[in-house]
Amino acid sequence: MSTYSVKRPPRKIFFKLTIFVLLTLLYVWSFAGIEFNGFKETAAIISKAILSGILNPDWDYVYLPEGEDLLRGLLDTLAIAVLGTFISAILCVPFAFWAANNISKFRQISGTGKFALSIVRTFPEIIMAIIFIKAVGPGSFAGVLALGLHSIGMLGKLFSEAIENMDLGPTEALLATGANRFQILWFAVLPQVFPDFLSYTLYRFEINVRSATILGVIGAGGIGTPLIFALTSRDWNRVGIILLGIVVMVTLIDIISGYLRRRIV
Amino acid sequence: MMKTEWNQEKQTLKPLGHVPDPPSKFKHYVTALFIIGLLFASAYQTEATFEELILGLPEMAKLMEQMLPPDWAYFEPIVEPMLETIRMAVLGTTFGAIMAVPLSLLAASNVVKSKILFYPTRMFLNLIRTIPDLLKAAIFVAIFGLGAIPGILALTFFSLGLISKLLYETIEAIDKGPLEAMTAVGANKIQWIFFGVVPQISAHFMSYTLYTFEVNIRAAAVLGLVGAGGIGHYYEKTLGFLQYDRVASIIIFTLVIVLIIDYTSTKIREKLL
Structure with missing residues (x-):
């Protein structure tokens, strides 16, 4: 009777060791560079204060007749997200066709499109907002423009992928019947990609609602401004109600938008 | 041209009594109206106007000029x-x-x-x-x-x-x-x-x-x-x-x-x- 055993696959000891050493070096470097002088003595007290502030929110702040209250702040945030998303959804369409590799004849063209979109994506929206504040002054409009421009990066990428995944059959069929470019776009391309576009736009809207809550930190409108004021003036009950308001709004938007996206696709 | 319908049993085309209506577009119109309303309300809330953007553009150009060349x-x-x-x-x-x-x-x-x-x-x-x-x-x-x-x-x-x-x-x-x-x-x-x-x-x-x-x-x-x-x-x-x-x-x-x-x-x- 003969026995035989399955050979173990050769272990890549050298490769694994290299990775291990590299990771160790990375962590040593990271930990060594961070200054850590223990936590402040006040840390525990402040955490307790924040926690009790969140547990006992300042309900009066929800609605104030003279303005500058939670509801108006949240409404402002929502409005920034709606307009910003709309602007980017319109502006990103040409970018998406530029970056889709099945539209242009040469790979280099779509390559430059993809690169341009990744640059726009990398540019943080909050820095864009700072630049727009210089142009149109502080306020919600600067936030709208920042979100509108920044979202082009991600929406353009997602849209271009939707175009790349499109079935080319209808396009060819229309081409064969002698349709011009615009007719092909209108009757073959758009009907296929439109549901994807809508779904991605809604997805980006969810992200933009979150982003719009932080724009106020630098004065670009929304709920962020009163939150930063409340944090710096250590009004923890107000911090509590604002955080609660953000959590409720974001959760509601996520639920509604998620439901709509499931209906669309 | 006469409207016709395929008859499966006789394997022939027979004239059709009525033309089916295209699906209603009412829902789409309502959705479009809703979105347009939402946009106008948002523009009102954020005080966004084209005028302000166009007036602000020279300011932005000035800013870009100051950014170039980088230090x-x-x-x-x-x-x-x-x-x-x-x-x-x-x-x-x-x-x-x-x-x-x-x-x-x-x-x-x-x-x-x-x-x-x-x-x-x-x-x-x-x-x-x-x-x-x-x-x-x-x-x-x-x-x-x-x-x-x-x-x-x-x-x-x-x-x-x-x-x-x-x-x-x-x-x-x-x-x-x-x-x-x-x-x-x-x-x-x-x-x-x-x-x-x-x-x-x-x-x-x-x-x-x-x-x-x-x-x-x-x-x-x-x-x-x-x-x-x-x-x-x-x-x-x-x-x-x-x-x-x-x-x-x-x-x-x-x-x-x-x-x-x-x-x-x-x-x-x-x-x-």
């Missing part, structure tokens, strides 16, 4: 804060990834079978993800004071939320075969997870961690705006003195670093999966 000499002093930004992202991602393992196991309905356990875990994860990282950082700065520590904490919680969500969805989609085999040979829960679940998700876990690291680098670059360490602090410093050429240097430096890390990380992720 190349300013790259040297911002190398150290940039390294700090990378360190913050590395540590925040790592802590978040480590904490994400038990939480995602607890949130997966095929590992933890009781609803009392996985629903609260998911709610906790959702709660973490609703608060943007910059706000988390602002709160941690209020607690721990200025510096990199609140930034790392904010990134840790952010990574925890992101990785756990991606990971528990992957765990729920894994192949049941090995799990049943483990149960059949009498493995306990720890062995079951270690030999049944972990081998199936470890590559995904690494991929998600790298992806989160990419996101964290971008996030860490602006955390300094609320005093949570890293290069973001230098935006305020230079903007306050109206040194726009230096702002341009910071932006370019950040772009280059982020693009390099994105590229490397994407290549590694392609190899992993």
